[in-house]
Amino acid sequence: MPRRHFLQGMSATIALPYLDAMIPTGRGAFGAAKLAPRLVAIEMVHGAAGCNEWGAKMNMWSPAATGNQFDLSPTALTSLEQYRNYLTIISNTDVREAEPTSPNEIGGDHFRSSATFLTHMHPKQTEGSDVKVGTSLDQMYARRFGQETPIPSMQLCIENVDQAGGCAYGYACVYTDSISWASPSEPLPVIRDPRVAFEKLFGVGGTSAERAERRRTRRSILDFVSGEMSTMKSMLGPEDKVRLDRYLTDIREVERRIQRVEARNMSGEVREMPEAPAGVPDSFAEHVKLMFDIQALAFAADITRVFSFKMGRDGSSRTYPESGTDKPFHPASHHGGTERGVRDFHMINKYHVSMLPYFLDKLKSIQEGDSNMLDKTMIIYGSPMGDSNLHNHRRCPLIVLGKAENRLAGNVHIKAPDGTPMANAMLSMMHTLGLDDMTTFGDSNGTLNLSAHA
Known part of the structure; x- marks a missing residue:
């Protein structure tokens, strides 16, 4: 057959x-399938409580220890303990291309962040159709390894998007709606409705x-x-x-x-x-799980090998009662640096991460040859924002899950030197995925050893 x-x-x-x-x-x-790992790039917007000065001291995102003897219990990643052998934590990297470069760009961080997450290029400030940022990591991979599948890539989201016109601070809405860019001027449309994704x-x-x-x-x-x-x-x-x-x-x-x-x-x-x-569930968890199931089905049948998944929107006022706090997302992210406020936002971060084990379980249950789909997949999960209260883009949250055809060791926390661009980590991920000939990506100035245990 x-x-x-x-x-x-x-x-x-x-x-x-x-x-x-x-x-x-x-x-x-x-054997042929092993040549091309599956790739999922997930953006959870607006930073993490652990990127705040106090939250970092409490290890609310990345653990205190580097290498493989780290403790996840204080972090938002605690639900991933059962999958620590598939977990690579990359801390202390910056997304400086999301920062303002001129006075008229100050205040527009919400409207640059998402466009920068997978491109690490600085978005052109415009409310017109002349948008420009960079080609995203997922699309570079799809261009090289996604052409053999019926659908080279798919882009999914949870929150409402509106790609028409301007949003604020002189930026087109498409910058905050899209994380996948086929070219510097070509943002790709995202699918919110599970029915539409299923039928595609x-x-x-x-x-x-x-x-x-x-x-x-x-x-x-x-x-x-x-x-x-x-x-x-x-x-x-x-x-x-x-x-x-x-x-x-x-x-x-x-x-x-x-x-x-x-x-x-x-x-x-x-x-x-x-x-x-x-077709969109009112329940966040139900919606996310449906989208994860759709991705798992697509991978099982090799319909596509590349997904991007935008799980939030910076300005969202959605509440997550299951997290333990009823504070709306965006107000909670502006926690004022107070202990109580930071802890509330930490609960939301922790809840968002707790969605991932469902997907990991699903992928691990899919056998393909002599291994499972989680062994064959790379899942990038992170944010281009750091301390959401300050709207900065330093020491941003980033983890990688899966083995990428056993090219990632897992069970490691890598803390980058101060000032390291997140683009260095992304470039290293591209090399892991097979894009070995790439020498730079965005504002990268080097690479990271993603299997380092020291």
């Missing part, structure tokens, strides 16, 4: 996960009326490929049948959850986020 085998039916195309039946004699599809991955076409009818009758996309599926399964071995059944079950479960969200949001009940599309 060819690797690019699809189950196809009317307005549905389902790519398959790796199966033993796809392995030709002498050279397996699994699984080729659910047809007319608007046909799609509406399918949703009304709650028919599954699997219904449209059932005949071809039965024929194909009759030719598979026992292990392949189990692997395929699990994959199809996961697709159907994600589809059911999207349907439940849409039914609830269209029932007439009062919504917490009335402006959001029907």
